Amino acid sequence: GDSVTQMEGPVTLSEEAFLTINCTYTATGYPSLFWYVQYPGEGLQLLLKATKADDKGSNKGFEATYRKETTSFHLEKGSVQVSDSAVYFCALSALGGGSQGNLIFGKGTKLSVKP
Amino acid sequence: DSGVTQTPKHLITATGQRVTLRCSPRSGDLSVYWYQQSLDQGLQFLIQYYNGEERAKGNILERFSAQQFPDLHSELNLSSLELGDSALYFCASSFRTGGINEQYFGPGTRLTVT
Numbered sequence: 001g002d003s004v005t006q007m008e009g010p011v012t013l014s015e016e017a018f019l020t021i022n023c024t025y026t027a028t029g030y031p032s033l034f035w036y037v038q039y040p041g042e043g044l045q046l047l048l049k050a051t052k053a054d055d056k057g058s059n060k061g062f063e064a065t066y067r068k069e070t071t072s073f074h075l076e077k078g079s080v081q082v083s084d085s086a087v088y089f090c091a092l093s094a095l096g097g098g099s100q101g102n103l104i105f106g107k108g109t110k111l112s113v114k115p
Numbered sequence: 116d117s118g119v120t121q122t123p124k125h126l127i128t129a130t131g132q133r134v135t136l137r138c139s140p141r142s143g144d145l146s147v148y149w150y151q152q153s154l155d156q157g158l159q160f161l162i163q164y165y166n167g168e169e170r171a172k173g174n175i176l177e178r179f180s181a182q183q184f185p186d187l188h189s190e191l192n193l194s195s196l197e198l199g200d201s202a203l204y205f206c207a208s209s210f211r212t213g214g215i216n217e218q219y220f221g222p223g224t225r226l227t228v229t
Contacts, residue, residue: 032216043117043205044220089158093216101209101216102148102171105158 002027006090006106013080013113021075021109023064023090031092033057033066033073034103038087047075047088080113087111118142119208119221127227133194136224140187140208146170147189148209148218149181153202164189196228 007022025033032051036044048057053068062077073090090106118141128134140147149161151174160173164183175181178196183189193200203225207218 034217036220043119043222044207045117046217046219049217101146101211101218102160102163102173103150103158103207103218104160107157 002031002092002094002104004090004092004104004106006088006109008107008109009087010110010112013111015082015113015115016079017113019075019077019080019084019111021088021090021111023073023075023106025071025073025090025092027071027092027094030068031094033064034091034093035062035064035073035075036089036091036105038089038108040086044089080111082113082115085111085113117219117221119206119219121204121206121221121224123224124222125225125227127229128196129229130196130198132196132228133192134196134226136191136193136204136206136226138189138191138206138208138221140189140206141219144208144210144219145187146209146211146216147183147187148207149175149189149191150205150207151202152205152223158205161191193226198228201226201228 003026034049035047037047048059050057050066056065087108091103120139145166148163152158161175163171181191203223205223207220209218
């Protein structure tokens with residue numbers, strides 16, 4: 001079945017460092033891909049999305065490109081801030097087999113940014 | 116604020132009991148999804164309703180059930196609770212079902228079974 005694999009955390013960076021969180025997926029067809037962020041004690045917030053191959057999603061300085069050939073959707077940010085400390089989830093929107101767009105999540109990557 | 120509300124925020128109950136979690140979707144959204152977040156299983160899809168009808172089921176136990184009412188709010192019922200049911204339960208809403216489908220999450224209900 002469909003699945004998402006993302007890099008294990010935690011990831012600890014200094015402020016202004018470059019961030020990459022790897023995400024790869026296995027899916028039937030061409031699912032939509034998402035990154036969600038969960039701040040401590042809160043629900044999930046949609047960070048960015050991409051709906052077809054070569055699409056680049058971007059928001060708040062974060063970017064991710066839908067790569068069909070490598071089945072990847074890596075999250076990047078050029079200069080992280082302390083306020084970016086959170087857990088980041090890669091997800092795909094399941095298609096087919098009776099699915100109705102429910103999300104399949106990776107296990108999450110905890111990011112801590114130190115001043 | 117996503118516009119999705121969930122009550123209660125916290126729930127503590129004993130094994131064997133039954134609880135009901137409530138979710139109100141964003142205004143205009145017809146689809147409600149329920150997810151469970153636990154340390155060992157991560158985030159898992161439980162069940163989806165669209166405009167009052169069940170549309171998809173994920174890893175939902177037989178002890179769990181849900182429904183969506185005419186005003187589109189949804190309730191998740193958990194019965195014969197076990198210690199392993201302790202988790203964060205999220206609902207999410209979206210306008211449509213299937214396809215390109217942005218989902219907006221509520222703040223969650225933290226269930227503790229003692």
